[in-house]
Amino acid sequence: MATVRTANAHWEGSLMEGAGTVELVSSGIGTYDVTWASRAEEAASGRTSPEELIAAAHSTCFSMALSNGLAKAGTPPTSLDTTADVTFVPGTGITGSKLTVRAVVPGLTAEQFEAAAQDAKANCPVSQALTGTEITLEATLAQ
Numbered sequence: 314m315a316t317v318r319t320a321n322a323h324w325e326g327s328l329m330e331g332a333g334t335v336e337l338v339s340s341g342i343g344t345y346d347v348t349w350a351s352r353a354e355e356a357a358s359g360r361t362s363p364e365e366l367i368a369a370a371h372s373t374c375f376s377m378a379l380s381n382g383l384a385k386a387g388t389p390p391t392s393l394d395t396t397a398d399v400t401f402v403p404g405t406g407i408t409g410s411k412l413t414v415r416a417v418v419p420g421l422t423a424e425q426f427e428a429a430a431q432d433a434k435a436n437c438p439v440s441q442a443l444t445g446t447e448i449t450l451e452a453t454l455a456q
Contacts, residue, residue, distance in 0.1 A: 320366075322347070335361065353403045364399040364407060371410050371439045372397035378437035382429050383418055391417040409447035410440075417455045426454040 317339075324333035329349050336344040351360035372395040383390050398411040414430055421429075430452035434440055440448055 335366070352401065362401070364401045367407070367439075367443075368397040368399040368410070371399065371412065371437075371443065374437040374439035375412055375414070375433055379414065379416075379430055379433035382433055383421070386429065388418055388421045388425075391419060407443075407446055409449065410443055411449045411451070413451045413453075415453045415455055421454065423454045427452050 352362040
């Protein structure tokens with residue numbers, strides 16, 4: 314069964330001087346301010362960007378895919394901590410996403426974990442949506 318998730322964006326003014334909001338409609342968890350400066354310059358407290366939202370989606374999707382793959386292989390994780398760093402270059406666009414995962418998975422070797430992480434990177438739906446950008450992975454199995 315397909316699912317649909319919805320977000321609404323509202324923008325006023327020009328790109329450089331304007332401002333807007335993005336509302337996470339499906340979950341109802343909030344409305345967040347967005348500006349060009351929060352996207353292309355330093356992150357501002359209380360403001361987000363499309364790239365931060367993509368990073369949130371990518372880190373979550375990858376973690377879910379990795380957890381599922383590990384569980385199906387008989388080695389469910391105790392914990393997965395994933396960071397996604399999405400790079401935006403003004404005038405060029407999104408150029409990459411770096412996934413960094415640290416995991417506790419009893420009964421798994423570092424090589425087995427690396428293989429599972431690479432599979433999740435290649436097959437999570439957000440990674441597939443980001444084809445055309447460079448996706449890198451740093452996977453560490455905690456002791």
